Amino acid sequence: MFEPGTLGKRLREARKRERMTGAQLSQRLGLAPSQISRMETGVQRIPAELLPVWCETVGITLAEVYGVELRHHFVQIPFPPLVARLYGQLPREFRRHIHRAIESSYQLWKSRR
Incomplete structure (x- = not known):
């Protein structure tokens, strides 16, 4: 370590x-x-x-x-501690929306490279 x-x-x-x-x-x-x-x-x-x-x-x-x-x-924890704590309090369906938004943003970024 x-x-x-x-x-x-x-x-x-x-x-x-x-x-x-x-x-x-x-x-x-x-x-x-x-x-x-x-x-x-x-x-x-x-x-x-x-x-x-x-x-x-x-x-x-x-x-x-x-x-x-x-x-x-920490790849799956892309947020600062406060945001991660707030994210953890969201209902599962809201977290799925956030995941989709991140994935879509990544795909858009990747296509423009």
Whole structure:
């Protein structure tokens, strides 16, 4: 896979790009600043259920935080975390419409290349 602490490092870089302090992030996520620091440095594991919210808060997608080496796992999740969560709440028939729209858009794009 990849080195321990890689996710934390990428999340820290995203947080800094957003000009957010560890204290500000901890307040938004409801954690202690020391927990943020330990997770970003790889000392403490990042809970899977926290990762989408953390990504959304610092403006990075799950695919970006996992990196190019694991991007293939996210091919079916083309949305940022907030959109993915909203998408997950839609009824199945609406999701099918979205799939068809994406497929049609892809075919149109492909035909114009």
